[in-house]
Amino acid sequence: xxxxxxxxxxxxxxxxxxxxxxxxxxxxxxxxxxxxxxxxxxxxxxxxxxxxxxxxxxxxxxxxxxxxxxxxxxxxxxxxxxxxxxxxxxxxxxxxxxxxxxxxxxxxxxxxxxxxxxxxxxxxxxxxxxxxxxxxxxxxxxxxxxxx
Amino acid sequence: xxxxxxxxxxxxxxxxxxxxxxxxxxxxxxxxxxxxxxxxxxxxxxxxxxxxxxxxxxxxxxxxxxxxxxxxxxxxxxxxxxxxxxxxxxxxxxxxxxxxxxxxxxxxxxxxxxxxxxxxxxxxxxxxxxxxxxxxxxxxxxxxxxxxxxxxxxxxxxxxxxxxxxxxxxxxxxxxxxxxxxxxxxxxxxxxxxxxxxxxxxxxxxxxxxxxxxxxxxxxxxxxxxxxxxxxxxxxxxxxxxxxxxxxxxxxxxxxxxxxxxxxxxxxxxxxxxxxxxxxxxxxxxxxxxxxxxxxxxxxxxxxxxxxxxxxxxxxxxxxxxxxxxxxxxxxxxxxxx
Numbered sequence: 043x044x045x046x047x048x049x050x051x052x053x054x055x056x057x058x059x060x061x062x063x064x065x066x067x068x069x070x071x072x073x074x075x076x077x078x079x080x081x082x083x084x085x086x087x088x089x090x091x092x093x094x095x096x097x098x099x100x101x102x103x104x105x106x107x108x109x110x111x112x113x114x115x116x117x118x119x120x121x122x123x124x125x126x127x128x129x130x131x132x133x134x135x136x137x138x139x140x141x142x143x144x145x146x147x148x149x150x151x152x153x154x155x156x157x158x159x160x161x162x163x164x165x166x167x168x169x170x171x172x173x174x175x176x177x178x179x180x181x182x183x184x185x186x187x188x189x190x
Numbered sequence: 191x192x193x194x195x196x197x198x199x200x201x202x203x204x205x206x207x208x209x210x211x212x213x214x215x216x217x218x219x220x221x222x223x224x225x226x227x228x229x230x231x232x233x234x235x236x237x238x239x240x241x242x243x244x245x246x247x248x249x250x251x252x253x254x255x256x257x258x259x260x261x262x263x264x265x266x267x268x269x270x271x272x273x274x275x276x277x278x279x280x281x282x283x284x285x286x287x288x289x290x291x292x293x294x295x296x297x298x299x300x301x302x303x304x305x306x307x308x309x310x311x312x313x314x315x316x317x318x319x320x321x322x323x324x325x326x327x328x329x330x331x332x333x334x335x336x337x338x339x340x341x342x343x344x345x346x347x348x349x350x351x352x353x354x355x356x357x358x359x360x361x362x363x364x365x366x367x368x369x370x371x372x373x374x375x376x377x378x379x380x381x382x383x384x385x386x387x388x389x390x391x392x393x394x395x396x397x398x399x400x401x402x403x404x405x406x407x408x409x410x411x412x413x414x415x416x417x418x419x420x421x422x423x424x425x426x427x428x429x430x431x432x433x434x435x436x437x438x439x440x441x442x443x444x445x446x447x448x449x450x451x452x453x454x455x456x457x458x459x460x461x462x463x464x465x466x467x468x469x470x471x472x473x474x475x476x477x478x479x480x481x482x483x484x485x486x487x488x489x490x491x492x493x494x495x496x497x498x499x500x501x502x503x504x505x506x507x508x509x510x511x512x513x514x515x516x517x518x519x520x521x522x523x524x525x526x527x528x
Contacts, residue, residue, distance in 0.1 A: 092507045101464040119464040135388045146283040153287045167381040169514035
């Protein structure tokens with residue numbers, strides 16, 4: 043094969059290969075911590091880490107629900123942990139037990155049985171939450187301190 | 191001279207050419223036509239989708255104008271869902287946490303049941319439909335048969351690209367079956383709408399909402415009124431069929447009707463369930479049910495409070511703050527979208 047023909051062939055192969063391959067998936071790191079509201083652990087709250095970098099789909103949003111001591115562990119549908127990098131974080135009311143869902147009164151009683159309610163609205167939406175957390179590659183304890 | 195030689199078209203002075211093509215010629219022609227059609231087909235499909243998208247844009251424009259005309263007539267937007275306060279089935283309970291905290295109030299139309307879609311009929315030249323509707327009963331009074339008024343197909347409520355396997359859809363409870371005309375469009379209930387106990391109540395519509403244009407501090411061109419929901423969800427199968435297309439109906443009017451006529455910005459536009467779900471509900475289907483989205487590639491149409499319809503492409507997690515800002519009429523943070 044002549045030299046110009048090889049160059050042309052190589053150019054075509056390179057051009058075609060550029061179209062292949064996807065953006066690599068973001069890295070996940072283990073992430074957990076404690077949520078406190080006014081210094082007291084906040085139970086049964088939904089903690090949500092939304093990656094702030096562009097080009098990341100909703101399946102990489104990590105969530106966790108706090109236990110009685112305010113502890114949460116994050117996971118997204120792609121695996122345990124949270125995406126390494128900057129996140130916007132919200133803390134809001136968690137899920138309602140399925141068997142209560144049909145009864146507004148029972149849901150109300152259950153909500154008012156929880157400590158530290160109501161959770162201040164500004165922590166509940168990405169538009170207003172002041173919480174921004176960076177998850178490092180090793181993962182870490184990510185404690186969140188909220189105030190009224 | 192050999193008289194047995196076959197006649198060849200190349201032989202000089204031969205008799206006229208034989209009619210017809212060889213097999214190879216035919217195959218080459220078919221291959222060329224096939225290639226050309228193959229090149230053309232995506233363009234044709236794209237043109238068809240563009241036509242459907244512009245019809246959807248027109249539907250939303252009509253709905254937006256109807257809501258603004260309603261505002262002109264009554265000096266307020268219709269409630270997302272109008273419900274009496276009381277302890278009968280489907281009412282807003284006085285013991286409800288959102289009622290007690292003041293996030294949901296008394297109904298703007300006392301003693302009535304109705305969704306925002308039902309209140310726009312008089313402004314959509316569907317006054318005869320509005321006249322047949324009984325607003326003094328919850329949806330079951332209007333939807334008790336496939337020919338009942340609540341089962342009517344209202345074309346301006348359906349996006350031509352939306353997944354509509356059945357219209358009306360049906361719902362069975364207590365031995366009765368009720369029928370609902372479908373809606374592709376959901377009103378903006380803010381950052382989060384469903385499950386109701388987690389509702390942020392920070393949008394333009396909610397149970398017994400009563401929003402006026404003067405409450406839209408962020409500006410009418412920065413605040414969404416109504417958007418589309420994509421009902422195609424192959425990852426949510428219950429009883430052998432997709433669950434989501436059946437979870438809607440413009441006539442729904444009870445405390446759970448938020449899931450049928452309202453939507454929110456808890457997940458980015460065009461969110462799809464990432465894994466198969468076969469139960470009636472769980473945390474991820476709650477998010478999916480009220481997600482704005484469409485089958486138009488790359489985004490969804492929304493009508494803003496200034497009457498403009500825009501194609502919103504906020505599909506990343508990083509877009510969520512902006513998406514929520516354009517849902518919130520008065521948070522002092524007008525979201526910038528073109």
